[in-house]
Amino acid sequence: MSAKEPGQTQKHKIISDRANQLSPSGIRKFFDLLANMDGVISLGVGEPDYATPWHISEAAVKSLEKGYTMYTSNSGMPELREETAKHLKEKYNIEYDPYGEILMTVGVSEALDLAMRAIINPGDEVIMPDPHYVAYDSCVILAGGKPVMVPTNQKNNFEVEAKDIEARITKKTKAILIGYPANPTGAVMEKQKLLDIAGVARRHHLTVISDEIYARLTYGVEHTCFASLPGVRENTILLGGFSKAYAMTGWRIGYAVAPKEIIAAMTKIHQYTIMSAPTPAQVAAIEALKTGEPDVVEMVEDYNRRRKVIVKGLNDIGLPCFEPKGAFYAFPSIKVTGMNSEEFSERLLTEEKVAVVPGSAFGECGEGYVRCCYATSLAEIEEALTRMGRFVKKYKK
Amino acid sequence: MLKDILKILENDARTTDKQIATMTGMPVAEVNKVIKQAEKERIILKYKTVVNWDRLEGDEQVWALIEVKVKPEPEVGFDSIAGRIALFEQVRSLFLASGTYDLLVVVVGKSEHKVADFVSQNLAHIEGVQGTVTHFVLKRYKDDGEILEGGEGVKRQPVIL
Numbered sequence: 375m376s377a378k379e380p381g382q383t384q385k386h387k388i389i390s391d392r393a394n395q396l397s398p399s400g401i402r403k404f405f406d407l408l409a410n411m412d413g414v415i416s417l418g419v420g421e422p423d424y425a426t427p428w429h430i431s432e433a434a435v436k437s438l439e440k441g442y443t444m445y446t447s448n449s450g451m452p453e454l455r456e457e458t459a460k461h462l463k464e465k466y467n468i469e470y471d472p473y474g475e476i477l478m479t480v481g482v483s484e485a486l487d488l489a490m491r492a493i494i495n496p497g498d499e500v501i502m503p504d505p506h507y508v509a510y511d512s513c514v515i516l517a518g519g520k521p522v523m524v525p526t527n528q529k530n531n532f533e534v535e536a537k538d539i540e541a542r543i544t545k546k547t548k549a550i551l552i553g554y555p556a557n558p559t560g561a562v563m564e565k566q567k568l569l570d571i572a573g574v575a576r577r578h579h580l581t582v583i584s585d586e587i588y589a590r591l592t593y594g595v596e597h598t599c600f601a602s603l604p605g606v607r608e609n610t611i612l613l614g615g616f617s618k619a620y621a622m623t624g625w626r627i628g629y630a631v632a633p634k635e636i637i638a639a640m641t642k643i644h645q646y647t648i649m650s651a652p653t654p655a656q657v658a659a660i661e662a663l664k665t666g667e668p669d670v671v672e673m674v675e676d677y678n679r680r681r682k683v684i685v686k687g688l689n690d691i692g693l694p695c696f697e698p699k700g701a702f703y704a705f706p707s708i709k710v711t712g713m714n715s716e717e718f719s720e721r722l723l724t725e726e727k728v729a730v731v732p733g734s735a736f737g738e739c740g741e742g743y744v745r746c747c748y749a750t751s752l753a754e755i756e757e758a759l760t761r762m763g764r765f766v767k768k769y770k771k
Numbered sequence: 772m773l774k775d776i777l778k779i780l781e782n783d784a785r786t787t788d789k790q791i792a793t794m795t796g797m798p799v800a801e802v803n804k805v806i807k808q809a810e811k812e813r814i815i816l817k818y819k820t821v822v823n824w825d826r827l828e829g830d831e832q833v834w835a836l837i838e839v840k841v842k843p844e845p846e847v848g849f850d851s852i853a854g855r856i857a858l859f860e861q862v863r864s865l866f867l868a869s870g871t872y873d874l875l876v877v878v879v880g881k882s883e884h885k886v887a888d889f890v891s892q893n894l895a896h897i898e899g900v901q902g903t904v905t906h907f908v909l910k911r912y913k914d915d916g917e918i919l920e921g922g923e924g925v926k927r928q929p930v931i932l
Contacts (some may be wrong), residue, residue, distance in 0.1 A: 612841075
């Protein structure tokens with residue numbers, strides 16, 4: 375046995391600077407706390423509370439029975455790429471070649487990582503809204519780039535403004551990364567604002583990565599697919615997936631679509647790191663695209679009911695909340711309590727057993743807010759609101 | 772709007788008018804009016820609870836599916852006989868079906884004996900009933916859209932993102 379204990383110095387030698395550069399998740403400790411508590415209502419988990427519609431799961435089960443257990447083509451099963459192309463054409467009137475412009479990935483998470491690694495050189499800057507999904511800045515850092523934040527706020531319904539993006543463009547700017555409908559705010563973007571961003575990207579020759587995993591979850595507004603805007607096709611990487619719309623988070627299946635040159639680069643990285651997306655998940659995804667539409671409609675109707683209950687409820691108990699028109703998150707301000715978002719979340723969990731995610735986990739501009747996921751039963755939402763109401767009353771300044 | 776309300780109530784009959792109003796964006800008074808009208812028109816028949824009696828020791832139920840062959844009556848066809856069968860409180864559901872028999876009767880009783888009594892003493896004697904085949908239910912897996920065992924709970928792990 376070596377006499378040397380692996381101390382802090384040693385550890386730093388083992389772990390790369392790049393990994394050390396990633397901020398540790400500030401949320402982790404809540405979930406450690408949560409694991410040891412009974413009777414907690416969690417508005418923390420960012421995934422549907424539905425199981426995957428059975429006919430979709432069954433398609434995968436049947437494929438396993440038939441022995442479809444091997445790798446697929448690196449790009450994904452041809453039928454799945456064709457169905458994805460058809461879906462994008464039908465929904466957004468955009469045309470992508472299933473043979474060369476579509477890559478099936480292990481969720482949007484992988485697609486995002488690939489996109490960053492395919493386009494970023496060391497020191498390149500990627501502009502993104504703040505607050506944003508927790509993986510955005512991390513993926514940029516892992517690819518050797520530098521995330522640059524554009525503040526957004528409740529006054530603007532957390533929509534990112536083209537002029538604010540333009541103001542942050544430097545010689546090193548390579549890309550703009552947006553994700554609407556947004557996690558954690560539930561914000562959607564007006565078409566005109568997306569057009570403005572498209573204009574900025576074109577003028578400055580920037581690539582736009584548009585994460586549209588929540589595209590199907592909008593309420594009373596039509597989703598505008600960034601790639602469908604005029605003149606953006608050549609410099610847009612569109613990311614999408616099945617997790618949220620079809621309640622398929624655990625299957626890990628998503629896709630990237632982009633012009634050939636970009637997809638070829640992404641596929642190269644994908645083939646060395648992943649090989650191919652899980653085969654049963656690809657089969658399930660084909661079934662989802664072919665016959666899953668009624669399920670999506672049904673689930674969206676249901677989310678919408680819960681959305682209305684939670685938004686009204688949060689406002690009623692004194693936590694001002696703008697109307698989120700997408701995803702399944704409400705993002706109320708907790709400033710009336712005088713606490714920061716981490717303190718609020720921690721005390722709400724220990725005192726009232728309701729788990730929410732501190733907004734600060736999603737960037738500096740998330741401070742003063744908490745993310746409440748309403749993909750949970752109405753009864754739980756109402757009980758959570760009662761408990762939160764009690765909590766706010768106690769601490770309201 | 773009626774359809775939205777019905778979907779909500781079909782899923783949870785205890786949802787209050789106020790809650791429905793929030794979910795649909797309609798005024799409470801309007802929700803109340805639509806529901807009252809639906810009740811009047813017998814679109815809403817009743818508000819019930821899905822109970823799994825098998826979980827109560829001593830209160831287990833015996834279910835039977837009974838195929839009934841019937842001689843249709845002139846002019847009224849099957850309706851008049853079906854109407855008579857439906858009157859028995861043991862009859863939980865009653866359907867006219869295509870295939871080798873005419874009526875499918877779902878009967879619930881306290882014991883197999885009680886169900887057998889119903890068939891031999893009540894059902895078989897109704898005029899026009901030509902024959903019955905009784906299938907006792909061995910196990911109920913799903914009823915009224917609800918999975919009875921093992922269907923509970925969301926299998927989520929405490930992840931974050």
